[in-house]
Amino acid sequence: MSTQIPEILAAESITEWTAEVDVLVAGFGIAGGCAAVEAAAQGARVLVLERAAVAGGTTALAGGHFYLGGGTAVQQATGHADSADEMYKYLMAVAREPEPEKIRAYCDGSTAHFEWLEGLGFEFERSYYPEKAVIQPGTQGLMYTGNEKVWPYREQAVPAPRGHKVPVPGDTQGAALVIELLVKRAAQLGVEVQYETGVTNLIADADGAIIGVKWRRPGETGAVRATSVVLAAGGFVMNAEMVAEHVPQLAEKPFVLGTTYDDGLGIRLGISAGAATRNMDQAFVTAPVYPPSKLLTGIVVNREGKRFVSEDSYHSRTSAFALEQPGAAAYLIVDSEHMERPNFPLAPFIDGWETVEEMAAGLGIPYEALQSTLDRYNTHAAKGEDPDFHKGVEWLQPQDHGPWGAFDLTLGKALYAGFTLGGLWTSVNGEVLRDNGSPVPGLYAAGANGSTLAQDGKGYASGTQLGSGSFFGRRTGRHAASRSN
Template identity: 30%
Template sequence: MIVVGFGAAGACAALEAAEAGADVLVLDRFDGGGASAVSGGVVYAGGGTDQQRAAGVADTVEDMYAYLELEVGDVVSAETLRAFCAGSADMIRWLERHGVPFEGSLCPVKTSYPNDDHYLYYSGSECSGLFRGVARPAPRGHRAKGRGTSGTVLFGRLAAAARRRGVRVLPRTRALRLVTADGDAVTGVVVATLRDAPRRVRTAHRLLARYATKPGLYVPVLRKALHRRVVALERRYAREVTLSARRGVVLAAGGFVADREMLRRHAPAYRGGLPLGTPADDGSGIRLGTEVGAATAELDRVSAWRFLTPPSAFLGGVLVDAAGRRVIDESRYGAAVGEALITRHGGRGWLLVDAPIVRAARRTARGESQWFQWLQALYLLRRGRVSDRTLAGVARRAGVDPDGLVATVTAHNEAAATGAVDPAGKPAEFVRPLTTPPFSLIDVSIRPNVGYPCPMLTLGGLVVDEGTGQVRDTEDSTIPGLYAAGRSAVGICSRAYVSGLSLADCVFSGRRAGAHSARYSRPELVEKSPQ
């Protein structure tokens, strides 16, 4: 079995197949990890995980399903979503058995990502007004235990477990095209590999790729320059080889957020964000599938993160657009905030806060934050903020319609004073009357901004059979020998994303593809497979 891509989805597919007895070869353009390794290492799980019980959290599979059914819609069938929810506690145990550490230390505040004191938190919109009437809120963000953004821990443990199981990994190898037999079944992969290149070339490729990922992730100009040198090395030294797969090929090569042309074609409104991933998230896995007739879906879906927290004090603010109109319940998950700003408000937004909220934010931001969140909070409280003694005055300074802002804040404050339902549906525990000057408008617009970037990742991909992970063609038949997982495939998070849902889907879909491909065999085609 061949796996293309060695991130979380690829590692889980390889592990599952190896444990079923398959001989597994994993290909990766770089050294493995992909977007999973630079992620926060959060896995969305619930229904009564060991970590939830340790934290005293009551959760059920039914509540988890009801929440996700409303959050993700019908992107997958009800049966698939139920299976995901019912198996999520066992999924965490499976990860733990393979060395991934988790802990039930519950974060006491609502945040976009917890500091290093906490590893279980409300990672979506569970506490927001829209969802409370559907399911009891429960924290389901299970963060792998490790300092900082712990995706490196999650992937590192999975990679080590895969190698212990005998999985072979061929790094610095790029998949060029799939090999088919009889015009349909996938029997192998043509690759360009640096395996036999001089050691100095492989070392240079490894270092350039590493720095293109970080710090290149935060400095797009640096990333592009380093990646050009990576491509130059590949063109000069890579050797083309054809690899045969008797047990199928699993495409787990990530999304396409690093491919500007694909973004321009499928999601043009999302081109101003910070690509969250590596240069290998260039849509190559998706293109490999479409070149042999695979169907795609949800390619227009992009998760754009406009987190308002930390500091948690900002939840008491009111988010408005240029007309002074309310944008959304501010307690919603950052991707929902980002989508609302981009699709309905031209990407422009300001958070209105008053003096008590600013004081609380200054007091609590550092203790609630990772280092990068602290820097962003500093930026928002300093360069990103304008203030005035009156609502009309601060509106004029920010370029917001004064009459619209006054009307919005008046309605908000009246509801807060009388105990009425907030106009945007924000739960009462987060509502604060905005009455104490000076008033501030904090610019949270979505545009290229080093001080306050808007990370984005693509959600759509190849259409797969939800029972097996096999890729479907444009006539809705499965393509023999071809599977897809993670962000190369349509999955549970492909319509709407909350933190941890993509990694959870990588585990879920990766294991599904690995288990089925380990059983797959087309003996009549083996002799026709290129050697």
């Protein structure tokens, strides 16, 4: 792995083209698959080159949440009012450097995209899971997967659950069903897919327009001429050098979520053509403290004994704040009346103590500070208030019945996992953009190769990777195909 930018090849250096197509897609994950299918549906000749032996990429490892709203059939069936405007207000509020045109398109097109996804051959269950969880334990079709009900966002947009789960039980493999259906739809539309074949270089004409790619597979190389090239080859979480350069917080101790091919090659290919990047320093990093959700009635403190985040936040928001604390150390403290032990504790249980003084000594926290924090929280929680962090009233319960226990959220102790969020700068139609905002003719990016919703770990919601990857993958495929008409 390296940060080396591939050489861009001149068209006149290519002596033989092994194929000629309208749209060449690099990668068959959720974004590449949707781009290929949509381009083919527009009548384009489409070829997908996939480095792995099977389709799926990192998508195949995902739990299957799609972040969709605006009044989907599942939202309506479960009695949850939503609108494109409220979804837009929320996503704009949590984005780090929001691009309004992209977020507006995503929200306005969300219900139609929901219907398109179901048209692949599955149906989101018309049911709602009301608990705080990383993902629904069963096949429930809808749950809250972000910070919609967390202050200040609940005051900036009317909260609505938007985490639509593919109906596969458990917390992984849900998205694999969608990939399977995309492969089937692609075959029906005449999309050619070549596996174990990776793009190595982009090919440009004398004016800098991208007109094809060079590829390699075991024992063979070649070049494909294409009117449009779509980069959909994943993020860079598996490239240690790129991670160290851009998101060092992922380089320290977390378990990374990705496949071998999340090595940033697609991003580096775009850079070779003059592309700009966005949000390369942003990552999703998390060690969930729930379920069980009852634990969120407790308080999260740093090694100084101070609270620093509302405990009812989405798990990656809490984790992002925890990693900013001195020594990246934090502890969830819960009393005996609210203690439950997780089945799969990612934040390990440390110990239990009969008194706050013993607990402070055990955690290495100044006693006076911890006691003061607990007293203040308990006093206000008893009145259904949290003037410091505005925790939702349903999670406000005093922690005043000893003994007390603590879970360790410290980096290196808790099992943090993460992936990268940055990528190539793109237009609302997936065109790869230069620093001056002009498009690189013929070059597109989708999914983890592009930066779309401008999220960071504090504003991320489960389902936005699959949701925006599939939505903008389709949009990119349509625009890429239009250059051939």
